[in-house]
Amino acid sequence: MRYFMTLENDFIVFHGNLQQLLDKVESGEMIPKLQASHAPMCKFFTSYYVISGIRHVVPLVHGPTGCPLYMSDFVRTRECCEIRGIPLEPTACTALNESHVIYGGEGKLLEAVKEAYAKYHPDLIVILSCCCSGIIGDDVESIAREAEKLIGCRVLALRSEGFGGDFRSGYEDAFKLIMELMEPPKTKMKGTINILGARWGPTPTEFNWDMDEIERLLGEVGIKINAIIAGGCTVEQLRHAREVELNASWCFDWGQKLGDLMQERFGIPYSRTGQPYGPEATKEWILGVAKPLGMEAEALKVIEREMEEVEPEIESLRQALSGKTAIIEISEFPGPIRALSLARMVAEFGSHPVVINVHPYTIKERMPSIKFLLEEGVNPEIILTKGLFRLGSFRSSKETEDELETIVKKYDNAIFFGNSGRFPPCPVVNLTLMNPAFQPQYGFRGIKNISALVRQALENKDLPRSRLFRGMLYGTRTN
Known part of the structure; x- marks a missing residue:
């Protein structure tokens, strides 16, 4: 593998391949701890995300009003409704106060379920406990069973208090809960x-x-x-x-x-x-x-038919990427699994993939997927920098921007895949998903779109990037 000629750079924390990083995480040599600035969403957030993926459901948050504020505004309004054109659906809350914390909120919860059904007549109500109701020990499951007898739809309860697990368990527990809606099969739908x-x-x-x-x-x-x-x-x-x-x-x-x-x-x-x-x-x-x-x-x-249609784009990608070093960064996008999938793709077209800043926490929480990818032969070069572990975040910061620029200079013929808000001294392939003119990225149509993005990056590589914009994002350089 074409690693750095030297590891003297003091900002490099790890430099090896994916298998070596996995070994260090499993052995405890790299402890996957996160400070607050890096911390992922809590179990409540991710449970809510899954439940919100069901049409005509009312998530009923059993807790104070602050817990569902971000969720109902950002997730259900901006992400689901404004981007996908889905009619706004409600989020309900029991609005617990000091009295409920002392005396319990189960009665308030039962009344809230009945009120939510009377107002919205949903197909499903899911009670989500948060830290407050989890600490006082309200029996949300019993209330769900009692409430279901009184109204005209299914009522399920999910223990999703933030301290009850991490972001991963929130997703997985919500998927497990959804299985309760799956009825015994009456037939088999062929194909x-x-x-x-x-x-x-x-x-x-x-x-x-x-x-x-x-x-x-x-x-x-x-x-x-x-x-x-x-x-x-x-x-x-x-x-x-x-x-x-x-x-x-x-x-x-x-x-x-x-x-x-x-x-x-x-x-x-x-x-x-x-x-x-x-x-x-x-x-x-x-x-x-x-x-x-x-x-x-x-x-x-x-x-066969689809491959014939995209053969020009495949040949274009081979010519554009062969012999290059593809620097793939995990920040706002593409995320760890997409980044590793991209590493496999660029290698297929003759590039050498280098994935930057896969946090050890990501390796720990996605262990089955990381091992699956390794079994499939995906084992790219990995670099972790100090900027990943300091006060920045998974988002781009001045420190990680400076580190990225230094790393890119170490490689010949580099091309960067990731966020267009980065300023490495090489062509930048803007893969952000908020770029709908070049979507999808999956499948054969994805090959066409990625080919267009790579071509665009190479054609515009000599155009000057905005120093003003860079300064707005990362500050101005001082000697």
């Missing part, structure tokens, strides 16, 4: 699957453009989707989720736990595939779904 692991309906890391490309390719093969769980699915779709022949995921990382649980409990096979970035991963994803359904022949025909 039909579920897509697992979506959130928010869906989130900024899984915008519907990528989902649309997955659905398009499956439709070309003749495969139908019952539900995208929980990326805008309905309660009715969840009821029929056990009638499919197979479960697949848009991302192995988020779909894996639910896929394994549904296979263990319901006997539904789970297709273990990564993200469909680039030709090979896209072929593997399609065949990973088609083969268990006995539709391999149909899938191969679709793959």
Whole structure:
């Protein structure tokens, strides 16, 4: 591997490959601790994200009004409604005060469930406990069972207090809860699957453009989707989720736990595939779904036709990336699993991938997915810098910007994949998902879009970047 000629840079904390980083995390040599500025969302937040991915559901937060404020405004209003055009759906709250903390809030919760149903008539109400109700020990499960007898829809309860687990357990416990809505199958829907692991309906890391490309390719093969769980699915779709022949995921990382649980409990096979970035991963994803359904022949025909259509873009990417060092940074985007999927893709086109700042906490919390990627041969060069561990955050900071610029200078023929708000001395491929003109990034249409972005980066590499904009983001340089 083309590592640095020297490791004398005092800001480098780790330099090796993904397997070596995993070994250090597992052995405890690199302790995956996070300070507050780096801390991920709590269990309550991520539980809410999954539940909000179900249509016509009322999340009922059992706690003070502050807990649902950010969630209802940012998630349900700005992300789901304004970006995806979904009608605004409510978030309810029991608005606990000092008296409820002393005497208990179970009576308030029961009345809140009845009020939420009378106002909105949802298909589902999910009670979410937060730190306050978790500390006083309110029995949210019993209230949910009692309330369901009094109103006209299902009522479920999820213990999601922030101290009760980390962001990962919030996602996974919410997916487990959703399984309670899945009724025993009355029939088997031939050639039909579920897509697992979506959130928010869906989130900024899984915008519907990528989902649309997955659905398009499956439709070309003749495969139908019952539900995208929980990326805008309905309660009715969840009821029929056990009638499919197979479960697949848009991302192995988020779909894996639910896929394994549904296979263990319901006997539904789970297709273990990564993200469909680039030709090979896209072929593997399609065949990973088609083969268990006995539709391999149909899938191969679709793959052949699609490959012919994108051959010019594939050749363009080979010419553009061959012999280059692809610097892939994890900050606002692309996130750890997408970054590693991108590393595989650029290697396919002849580049040497270098992934910057995969936090050890990420390795710990995504251990099954990291090991899955290693089994698939994804083992890129990894660099961790001091800026990742200091007072900055996962977002771009002046310190990590300076480190990035120094790193890029160490490599010949570098090209940067990530956030356009970075200023490395090399071509910048703007992969932010808020760039809809070049979406999706998955599948064969994704190959066309990524090819266009790479071409754009190379054609504009000599244009001067704005010093004013850089100064606004990172401050001006001082000697």
